[in-house]
Amino acid sequence: MVKKIDIKIGLIGNPNVGKSTLFNALTGAKQHVGNWPGKTIEKKEGEFSFEGKKIQLVDLPGSYSLTAYSEEETITSNFILQEKPDVVVQIIDAQNFVRNLFMTIQLIELGTPLVIALNMADLAEISGVSINIKELSRLLDIPVVVISARKQTGINNLLENVLKKRNTEKTKIKLTYGTEVNDELNKIKNFIKSKEKIGKRELNWLSLKLLEGDYRAEQNLTKKPYYFELKSLVQKSISHLQNVFGKDIITILANTRYGFIEGLARKVVNRKKIKQKIKFSEKFDDIAINKFLGIPLFLFIIFLMFQATFKLSEPIMGWIELLFGFLGNNVSSLLTNLGFSSLFISLINDGIIGGVGGILIFIPIIGILFLLIALLEDSGYMARVAYVMDKLMHKIGLHGKAFIPLILGFGCNVPAIMATRTLETKKDRLLSILINPFISCSARLPVYVLFVGAFFTAYQGLVIFSLYLLGIIVAILAGLIFKKFLFKDLSSPFVIELPPYRWPTFKGLFIHAWEKIWLFIKKAGTVILAFSVIIWALASLPAGVEYGSEQSWAGSLGKTVTPVFEPLGFGNWQSSVALIFGFVAKEVVVGTFGTLYGVDNIDSLVGTESLNNALQNDFTPLSAYAFMVFVLLYVPCMAVLAVVKKETGSWKWPLFMVVYTTGIAWIVAFVVYQGGKLLGLG
Amino acid sequence: MNIIEYIILGIIILICLFYIIYYITKFFRIENKNNICSRCSHFNSCYKK
Numbered sequence: 001m002v003k004k005i006d007i008k009i010g011l012i013g014n015p016n017v018g019k020s021t022l023f024n025a026l027t028g029a030k031q032h033v034g035n036w037p038g039k040t041i042e043k044k045e046g047e048f049s050f051e052g053k054k055i056q057l058v059d060l061p062g063s064y065s066l067t068a069y070s071e072e073e074t075i076t077s078n079f080i081l082q083e084k085p086d087v088v089v090q091i092i093d094a095q096n097f098v099r100n101l102f103m104t105i106q107l108i109e110l111g112t113p114l115v116i117a118l119n120m121a122d123l124a125e126i127s128g129v130s131i132n133i134k135e136l137s138r139l140l141d142i143p144v145v146v147i148s149a150r151k152q153t154g155i156n157n158l159l160e161n162v163l164k165k166r167n168t169e170k171t172k173i174k175l176t177y178g179t180e181v182n183d184e185l186n187k188i189k190n191f192i193k194s195k196e197k198i199g200k201r202e203l204n205w206l207s208l209k210l211l212e213g214d215y216r217a218e219q220n221l222t223k224k225p226y227y228f229e230l231k232s233l234v235q236k237s238i239s240h241l242q243n244v245f246g247k248d249i250i251t252i253l254a255n256t257r258y259g260f261i262e263g264l265a266r267k268v269v270n271r272k273k274i275k276q277k278i279k280f281s282e283k284f285d286d287i288a289i290n291k292f293l294g295i296p297l298f299l300f301i302i303f304l305m306f307q308a309t310f311k312l313s314e315p316i317m318g319w320i321e322l323l324f325g326f327l328g329n330n331v332s333s334l335l336t337n338l339g340f341s342s343l344f345i346s347l348i349n350d351g352i353i354g355g356v357g358g359i360l361i362f363i364p365i366i367g368i369l370f371l372l373i374a375l376l377e378d379s380g381y382m383a384r385v386a387y388v389m390d391k392l393m394h395k396i397g398l399h400g401k402a403f404i405p406l407i408l409g410f411g412c413n414v415p416a417i418m419a420t421r422t423l424e425t426k427k428d429r430l431l432s433i434l435i436n437p438f439i440s441c442s443a444r445l446p447v448y449v450l451f452v453g454a455f456f457t458a459y460q461g462l463v464i465f466s467l468y469l470l471g472i473i474v475a476i477l478a479g480l481i482f483k484k485f486l487f488k489d490l491s492s493p494f495v496i497e498l499p500p501y502r503w504p505t506f507k508g509l510f511i512h513a514w515e516k517i518w519l520f521i522k523k524a525g526t527v528i529l530a531f532s533v534i535i536w537a538l539a540s541l542p543a544g545v546e547y548g549s550e551q552s553w554a555g556s557l558g559k560t561v562t563p564v565f566e567p568l569g570f571g572n573w574q575s576s577v578a579l580i581f582g583f584v585a586k587e588v589v590v591g592t593f594g595t596l597y598g599v600d601n602i603d604s605l606v607g608t609e610s611l612n613n614a615l616q617n618d619f620t621p622l623s624a625y626a627f628m629v630f631v632l633l634y635v636p637c638m639a640v641l642a643v644v645k646k647e648t649g650s651w652k653w654p655l656f657m658v659v660y661t662t663g664i665a666w667i668v669a670f671v672v673y674q675g676g677k678l679l680g681l682g
Numbered sequence: 683m684n685i686i687e688y689i690i691l692g693i694i695i696l697i698c699l700f701y702i703i704y705y706i707t708k709f710f711r712i713e714n715k716n717n718i719c720s721r722c723s724h725f726n727s728c729y730k731k
Binding site: 340341343344347526527529530531533534537584638639641642643 | 684687690691694695697698699701702705706709
């Protein structure tokens with residue numbers, strides 16, 4: 001029998017304070033941890049046991065306050081109000097202690113059973129900030145526990161406090177806004193209480209939010225019969241307070257909160273004057289976020305990353321080739337000895353081994369590239385990239401924060417599009433969604449690797465780097481065009497947070513790379529396998545035709561589309577078929593080539609060479625480059641279109657996406673091929 | 683190539699076809715469990731004006 005959940009804990013805190021790291025440490029989950037704000041965009045749930053109790057842990061998106069400025073803040077406050085966790089654990093980054101306290105105040109006001117986990121206290125000590133834990137706990141009347149989510153210390157102590165907190169009263173601390181504000185708050189409370197039955201906790205929070213002018217709190221009440229009466233009462237209270245204090249209501253309330261925080265900080269924070277030696281982080285930031293050097297440094301690092309990927313993966317790919325070569329050579333003879341017919345052997349050799357095997361060879365490249373990308377993410381460098389891109393992003397009407405979903409797109413465009421939820425306006429979001437598919441995802445990488453292996457052996461890293469760069473350039477140019485014609489008035493200002501540099505953990509890096517590898521293997525074993533069989537069937541039918549010939553059904557299908565691609569330099573029918581099926585998942589493009597060129601045992605050295613030879617017969621280096629450009633830019637995969645439909649709530653945008661991505665891909669590939677020919681490169 | 687082999691091949695192809703249809707349609711069938719807003723569909727109506 002499944003044991004019932006005994007305790008439900010909400011994990012809450014500012015962005016990038018270590019919530020996901022603690023969540024992973026407690027639940028054993030493999031949620032990706034990134035050193036930038038806005039990593040967790042949805043709440044995530046996990047379970048574990050402690051002292052015989054079954055505990056459910058909910059990791060909430062990072063937010064700076066409980067005011068509904070963006071969607072992640074709404075998810076967090078809705079969770080606390082509607083799902084009523086037994087205890088909320090707020091993780092506070094000791095290095096940014098004062099800023100983190102704003103949310104603590106709101107949690108206290110919300111009446112949540114709260115435990116504070118003070119993370120990264122060791123790093124704060126190094127920079128001369130020490131916090132008097134006992135005093136902080138006494139003043140707030142809340143348990144405060146020092147933890148290190150990364151080193152996994154203090155966690156048992158935290159859980160013991162959580163169990164204790166569950167059965168005790170909430171904090172007795174109450175923030176007072178002064179008589180004037182309290183009087184107005186009481187008027188609102190009494191009015192709501194007279195109209196409906198509502199818990200004390202919700203009533204306090206709702207009244208405060210209404211007075212603050214929180215539009216979402218108000219939106220919840222629009223259908224109530226007393227809405228207009230309440231609205232006029234709230235308006236009257238706000239006007240009264242603004243007249244009395246001569247400031248807007250948000251400033252009046254924020255001043256009180258910050259006053260409380262300031263007083264608290266004076267009592268518990270001790271700042272030692274440490275000898276001001278320039279930290280590595282500051283030294284590196286002089287270059288990393290420099291107006292002139294920041295972007296060239298980013299490009300140089302990405303270039304190095306691709307070079308390293310190829311150099312490091314080469315020997316591992318060699319081992320895989322040998323392994324599969326050995327297996328593949330024996331499958332054919334084994335099947336013949338067992339008496340299988342030639343058609344069946346062709347299905348195994350040409351279809352399955354050709355299609356699926358052809359894709360598995362890229363595992364080392366995927367793994368190493370994502371290990372390096374995770375290193376850049378987790379260390380905090382990618383947040384700097386978003387910062388330096390801010391100016392450029394403003395040109396297209398977005399801010400640097402919108403660059404984060406673009407960087408996530410290097411992994412997969414699906415979570416990247418979901419990450420646009422952190423943007424605050426609908427137009428910001430739509431524009432970010434529309435330009436995201438131009439960012440080269442991991443599924444496109446095998447196509448590039450296949451072609452650079454056949455045509456650009458001396459410049460593999462450079463060619464692939466140029467494609468990634470082209471993706472970013474096209475995304476920015478497309479953004480400029482969309483801004484001019486679709487979204488004229490963008491965007492809200494935002495200050496992007498620069499987290500301190502941290503050494504990533506090996507576990508974190510490994511988890512990230514493994515997730516990508518596993519996804520890749522799963523795709524190879526499912527959808528790519530299924531497509532390989534279907535393409536094999538299309539290449540073998542109708543009965544009697546030569547396998548993979550123009551007369552086959554696959555040939556006929558390809559030939560009907562070929563004229564479209566002829567001006568782009570790849571007018572062979574195999575490319576057309578690969579591109580058609582690549583619409584479902586981009587990895588299928590490589591599998592299709594493997595199947596259609598009928599390469600027996602693609603994973604053996606001979607097999608790879610024969611696929612390369614087959615490609616060299618149908619492509620020139622110029623047309624191969626144009627083909628890669630087309631794969632980079634043309635219609636995103638099915639999963640991306642589905643998520644765009646889901647996130648925008650309409651079919652209009654995914655259909656528009658199919659049209660403009662394919663149109664832009666055609667035009668750019670045309671310019672590359674025809675321009676290259678004019679320059680004598682063809 | 684005997685009749686049994688044809689049947690096996692036919693079944694394999696059918697399974698693959700069904701899997702592809704399942705794969706393509708599954709993205710559109712998944713409900714958004716972490717729906718941001720329970721009152722409206724995503725961000726269309728509850729974004730700050």
